[in-house]
Amino acid sequence: MNVDLFDFDLPQSRIALRPATPRDAARMLVVEGAAMHDRVVSDLPTALRRGDLLVFNDTRVIPAQLEGTRGGAKIGATLHKREGPRRWRAFVRNARRLRDGDAIDFGAGTTATASDRAEDGSFALDFAGDEPVELLLERCGRMPLPPYIASKRPTDARDVDDYQTMFADEPGAVAAPTAALHFTPGLIAALDAAGIGHTTLTLHVGAGTFLPVKAEDTDDHRMHAEWGRIDAVTADRINATRAAGGRVIAVGTTSLRLIESAVGQAGVVHPFEGDTAIFITPGTRIRGIDGLMTNFHLPRSTLFMLVSALMGLDVMQKAYAHAIETGYRFYSYGDASLLLPAKG
Structure with a gap:
């Protein structure tokens, strides 16, 4: 596909330089099929269903x-x-x-x-x-803030905590799995009380996530490999959730990419350990998850291509246009979207 299809204009004022306080006060655009609803992250217990499972990335950012x-x-x-x-x-x-x-x-x-x-x-x-x-x-x-933040202000003491998720446990990432930055212990307790579970996997995010797509066609772009692991307990939890009729919601594109690296043709997720360079674009069949919580991504980026593969390019173009028009904050410290594709 032509990379120009994934371009859009983003005002510089929409780029968040600090996270919301508290973290779960960030806005959240819920996209269900083609329908859109403006909510906040703390609404997540009512935006999901009892029996759903959130999958977090427990990588920890190192001072890289x-x-x-x-x-x-x-x-x-x-x-x-x-x-x-x-x-x-x-x-x-x-x-x-x-x-x-x-x-x-x-x-x-x-x-x-x-x-x-x-x-x-x-x-x-x-x-x-x-x-x-x-x-x-x-x-x-020092903490490796993304270029679109680092070019506007220096890294400071706040970033040491701000750019680390509450799940950060396995050192090795040079960029945060930013969708999980929105979570707090209080939100997790509310999700638990609502019957919505969570589990973790590990994908050490590399600096290649910030590299622009220079090719004119997606077929000519090559992803950098990243190391990840899904243990047997997590794989079994994902499979059991879906077998019971629950939905698996990847928190972050990193979780989604690793699950899709480990899923078989029948939709069963297997334990996985090793490198993945999976590149998900429209036309790729997504088998291992039923929804995605993620931030708003750069134009012409592999991550905007990924969400377009999940939801459809037309839907995501409309969702991003709405987000820009109504003042959502973009990128790593920005607001969230909850993407729930139509079944069919």
Whole structure:
């Protein structure tokens, strides 16, 4: 499909620079089939049904944004994907000043050697020393806010908490599964009381999620791989929910992508552990979930293509036009949508 089909104009004023307070006070556009309703996230217990199951991503964002030097050159690095105990793939700023074998000093006693430059311009970084890389990053790294926020204001102390979900448990992501940022312990208690369950999986979101689609046709775009895991308990819970007539609602495109990587032709979700580079566009049959809660995404992005695959491009174009017109806040710190496709 032509990537231009997924373009739209978004006023800069619609880009949220801070999350709603409290988190579950964010607005929520409910799209059921082709119908739309304006609600708030705290309405979720009444927007869903008893017996439904929410699936969250429990990845934890690490301080993956690094600033360093190689000789007199300033080098910036955004870690993307772990490739070994001490090796990370990273997108590098000022990469023309870097060669295989060069050592980068990130300060605070942290150095890494660059190697294995890839076609996308990324390097493998091997961190020196014996300390766990996670400890090194805590000393020298900072929270990797998305470019559309970082270009407008610096990262600060609030982001350390704001850009982490209440489910964050497994360190390894360089971007938050932002749909889950809207949840609070009080909202989860209200969902539990309404008979709506929840479970978790893990997908370590990479920096590739922010890369623009440069191809003119979706067939020519290649996704970056991300590591994920669905254990047997979670897979069984998903399958049991659907067998009992409940709906499986993925919270975030990351949860949806991993479930779709693990589902078979018959709609049964299997345990999964490994890399996925699944790319979901209109025409892709979605088998493992019955709905999606997600934020509002960038134009021409793989995520807007994904929601268009779930709901239909025409429906999502109308939903986004409504959201822009009525003042919804977009992107990682923005408002939410609950997408429930028509059955048929």
